Amino acid sequence: ANHSREGLVIATKGAFAALHAFCGQMCPNPRLPSSPVYGSNDWYWAYGKNSADTVRADAQHVAELAPNAANRPFAVIDDGWQPGRGADTAGTGTWDRGNEKFPDLPGLVADIRRAGARPGIWIRPLQAPADAPDAWCLTPRTRSVLDPTVPEVQQKVAADIARLREWGFELMKHDYTTYDVFGRWGFQMGTQLTRDGWTFAAGPSRTTAEVIDGLYRTIREAAGGSLIIGCNTVSHLSAGHFEICRVGDDTSGTEWARTRKMGVNTLAFRGVQHGACYVADADCVGVTTAVPWSLTRQWLDLLARSGTMLMVSLAPDALGAEQRRDLREALALAATPQPLGEPLDWHETVYPERWRLMGRERRYEWVGADGAGPP
Numbered sequence: 001a002n003h004s005r006e007g008l009v010i011a012t013k014g015a016f017a018a019l020h021a022f023c024g025q026m027c028p029n030p031r032l033p034s035s036p037v038y039g040s041n042d043w044y045w046a047y048g049k050n051s052a053d054t055v056r057a058d059a060q061h062v063a064e065l066a067p068n069a070a071n072r073p074f075a076v077i078d079d080g081w082q083p084g085r086g087a088d089t090a091g092t093g094t095w096d097r098g099n100e101k102f103p104d105l106p107g108l109v110a111d112i113r114r115a116g117a118r119p120g121i122w123i124r125p126l127q128a129p130a131d132a133p134d135a136w137c138l139t140p141r142t143r144s145v146l147d148p149t150v151p152e153v154q155q156k157v158a159a160d161i162a163r164l165r166e167w168g169f170e171l172m173k174h175d176y177t178t179y180d181v182f183g184r185w186g187f188q189m190g191t192q193l194t195r196d197g198w199t200f201a202a203g204p205s206r207t208t209a210e211v212i213d214g215l216y217r218t219i220r221e222a223a224g225g226s227l228i229i230g231c232n233t234v235s236h237l238s239a240g241h242f243e244i245c246r247v248g249d250d251t252s253g254t255e256w257a258r259t260r261k262m263g264v265n266t267l268a269f270r271g272v273q274h275g276a277c278y279v280a281d282a283d284c285v286g287v288t289t290a291v292p293w294s295l296t297r298q299w300l301d302l303l304a305r306s307g308t309m310l311m312v313s314l315a316p317d318a319l320g321a322e323q324r325r326d327l328r329e330a331l332a333l334a335a336t337p338q339p340l341g342e343p344l345d346w347h348e349t350v351y352p353e354r355w356r357l358m359g360r361e362r363r364y365e366w367v368g369a370d371g372a373g374p375p
Contacts, residue, residue: 039074044253044313063116120171253286
């Protein structure tokens with residue numbers, strides 16, 4: 001009878017509140033940051049064609065647009081800083097220094113701080129360096145990925161993460177580990193997580209979940225007090241290890257239909273995990289000239305008011321007076337705690353237009369004048 005009464009009380013608050021409460025029961029001890037996380041990430045305008053100079057400009061832009069408060073924004077260096085990073089987007093899995101565009105990463109950290117932002121960086125920890133011994137790799141499946149059950153690989157991952165912390169990075173975004181472990185994206189798995197013959201060097205003594213959990217523990221311990229964003233990580237295994245979890249696929253700085261599909265939809269249907277399991281990251285707002293600002297500003301406004309994490313990608317040629325005004329308002333909201341936003345029409349559409357945000361209902365129009373397709 002008690003359970004029935006409790007269930008009735010939750011039901012009167014709505015399905016969204018019930019799911020949020022359920023997530024809280026599944027993760028009684030989430031690891032959460034002490035203040036809201038927000039700022040810039042250079043991926044959705046630079047797409048790997050970044051440099052120390054563009055990072056300095058990013059840091060200056062986001063620091064100038066952010067509120068003058070103690071909770072400073074992050075400026076995150078995404079993919080593109082590592083040795084061997086070429087036009088084909090491939091990297092060598094070497095993380096002990098920057099490439100010719102990033103000759104002094106500790107010095108760049110200092111520059112980001114001087115600009116008024118906090119330094120963050122991206123890494124793909126299981127990408128194999130070109131000179132990795134065969135015994136370290138997930139062979140015979142592939143030589144491009146490291147096997148997380150190999151002790152030397154565990155030591156390398158720990159050393160790479162610790163080095164970023166020692167350079168001064170206060171936030172680390174680690175990426176691709178689920179794809180690297182399984183060799184497939186989630187939508188490719190179907191009834192089989194991997195193709196036949198897949199195994200770890202350690203053999204069948206541990207489940208895949210135990211192996212992944214061990215990898216996450218290695219990353220967590222090496223990061224020390226730095227914040228961690230798990231990108232392409234397993235949600236329930238991330239909870240309690242990482243402060244932030246990317247809960248959806250990539251948005252876009254060039255194609256609005258993708259941002260609507262991967263951003264709006266993700267926030268609507270995974271937002272219930274925010275604050276209960278980790279900070280939910282529905283991905284960035286790409287501020288570029290490729291997408292009409294009338295559409296992008298709505299995604300910006302929704303994220304800023306949702307109570308979840310707001311990261312923006314700031315193309316320098318897209319920062320006009322209108323964009324700067326809207327960004328200042330959004331970053332000011334994101335810098336302070338807000339109640340979790342609730343989609344109101346999520347039983348009717350995969351891209352909810354009606355939301356309860358900061359105690360009021362707001363409406364958005366996700367389909368532009370040109371229809372549902374790109375841009």
